Amino acid sequence: MRHSQLRAFDAVAREGSFAKGAHLLNLSPPAVTIQVKSLEEAYRLTLFIRSGGKAILTSDGQALYDRTRRFFIEEEEIQNYLSASSALEKGHLKIAADGPHAALNIIAAFRERYPGIKLNVTLGNAETVRQDILAQRADVGITANCPESDRLVIDELSVQSMIALLPRAHHLSSRKELSLPELMSEPLILRERGSNTRRVFEGAVRDLSLSYENELELGSREAVREAVAVGLGLGFLFEHEVLGDDRTVAVPLKELVDSNRDMVICLKSQLKRRTVETFVSLARTFAGTKDTSREVFS
Structure with a gap:
């Protein structure tokens, strides 16, 4: 059974x-006749009664036609879906992000341009995002300081610095800049292990051969901000994660200037997909905008 045989049978039916079936397929009547005859001979069925230029379905022919109509309607719907997907009129895209500051502007721009694409966004820490991409639980990721991998496409979007977040009444809150060594004896509020913030902070501590003991570990930047605001200690965030709050003061850290690089990542194999390629290309245009780190991701 060949697709061309079923197509010829369906058109004649x-x-x-x-003759009319051949015209519908833009083929010659003999070509269509050969296709239908080959189908009948292959399965030892009579599908049509030929009479006076008409082709009348037999009971076997009617049963087959009921199925070929469903088949070709479904085929047409598949073709329409693929065409719409290719034109980015329909489809799905799952995005993993390690925070909203670098992701939401790009997502908003993508959604405005391609409203037919259904977006699913999950938030986690940097390592969770990376693992979701590698395991194909997400199509594209927006994360920070992603390690190089032969399997990944990685494009830098913006660069930002880490700051110390202090209660406004803290004795260091009036400083223009702080250094990590002078903070190690303070009560520290840190993100969970696996987060990019924790990884960058601990890397700097190791490089300076520092140590700390008095720490409180929290699982989100929102929790860190609130813990600092109520006076539980000093927190560490990246500059775009700091919200206006009269209870806290953000002070730059000398050793952690430009320590964070926001990135868009995806599997190299997934870049062949139109939706993924378009999202990554759009993110690259954001990265190419003048003063991107201040205008796009603030």
Whole structure:
């Protein structure tokens, strides 16, 4: 059974004649006749009664036609879906992000341009995002300081610095700049292990051969901000994660200037998909905008 045989049979059945079926397919009547005859001979069935230029379905022919109509309607719907997907009129895209500051502007721009694409966004820490991409639980990721991998496409979007977040009444809150060594004896509020913030902070501590003991570990930047605001200690965030709050003061850290690089990542194999390629390309245009770190991601 060949697709061309079923197509020829279906066209003749729809039109009620071999000549009209051939015209529908833009083929010659003999070519269509050969296809239908080959199908009948292959399965030892009589599908049409030929009479006076008409093609009348037999009971076997009618049963087959009921199925070929469903088949070709479904095929047409598949073709329409693929065409719409190619034109980015329909489809799905799952995005993993390690925070909203670098992701939401790009997502908003993508959604405005391609409203037919259904977006699913999950938030986690940097390592969770990386693992979601590698395991294909997400199509594209927006994360920070992603390690190089032969499997990944990685594009830098913006660069930002880490700051110390202090209660406004803290004795160091009036400083223009702080250094990590002078903070190690303070009560520290840190993000969970696996987060990019914790990884960058601990890397700097190791490089300076520092140590700390008095720490409180929290699982989100929102929790860190609130813990600092109520006076539980000093927190560490990246500059775009700091919200206006009269209870806290953000002070730059000398050792952690430009320590964070926001990135868009995806599997190299997934870049062949139109939706993924378009999202990554759009993110690259954001990265190419003048003063991107201040205008796009603030």
